[in-house]
Amino acid sequence: MNVGVIYGSTRSQGNTERLTEEVIKSLPDVTKIDLKTYQFKDIIDQRHDEKGFSPVEDEYDQMIDQILDCEVLIFATPIYWYGMTSVMKRFIDRWSQTVRDKNHPNFKEKMSQKQAYIIAVGGDNPHVKGLPLVQQFMYICQFIGLNYKGYVLGEGVKPNDILNDKKALEDAQKLGEWLSSQTKS
Numbered sequence: 224m225n226v227g228v229i230y231g232s233t234r235s236q237g238n239t240e241r242l243t244e245e246v247i248k249s250l251p252d253v254t255k256i257d258l259k260t261y262q263f264k265d266i267i268d269q270r271h272d273e274k275g276f277s278p279v280e281d282e283y284d285q286m287i288d289q290i291l292d293c294e295v296l297i298f299a300t301p302i303y304w305y306g307m308t309s310v311m312k313r314f315i316d317r318w319s320q321t322v323r324d325k326n327h328p329n330f331k332e333k334m335s336q337k338q339a340y341i342i343a344v345g346g347d348n349p350h351v352k353g354l355p356l357v358q359q360f361m362y363i364c365q366f367i368g369l370n371y372k373g374y375v376l377g378e379g380v381k382p383n384d385i386l387n388d389k390k391a392l393e394d395a396q397k398l399g400e401w402l403s404s405q406t407k408s
Contacts, residue, residue, distance in 0.1 A: 227293030231300035231311030238379035245395035302345025335368030346380035
């Protein structure tokens with residue numbers, strides 16, 4: 224089972240990445256997509272234009288091609304202002320174009336064959352205040368057809384703070400063990 228991790232942090236080796244690495248450390252086949260390392264543009268909403276969306280020259284399709292090869296997607300984002308990061312939001316916003324892109328036929332159908340998990344870390348009571356972000360991802364998954372399976376929320380602000388959130392680390396370890404057991408079956 225190929226697991227794809229979509230990292231939405233703007234900081235390297237931050238708390239969200241550390242918590243996510245706890246999940247995937249024993250998985251044999253992981254595709255890591257670090258959104259901050261790709262050049263991709265904001266969506267220009269042309270859903271209602273007569274000609275539809277104009278082609279966009281950037282690296283977005285490279286990321287889509289990678290996630291389409293995965294059976295499980297993990298969306299890993301810090302909680303910024305009680306929501307996902309801007310880079311994660313920009314990536315998901317572009318799906319409006321992808322569902323209408325002739326180069327990606329059956330995008331929603333392909334997405335419906337995947338499982339989705341959310342990992343998010345924040346500093347202001349994220350186990351409560353992160354729940355609207357989880358709900359937002361649930362709605363995104365529902366719309367695009369992804370099989371939403373669960374989330375791990377952690378608390379951390381400064382680098383390595385996540386190492387003090389024992390519950391989040393335990394939840395991440397359990398998710399990793401469960402995903403590993405699915406790989407073997």
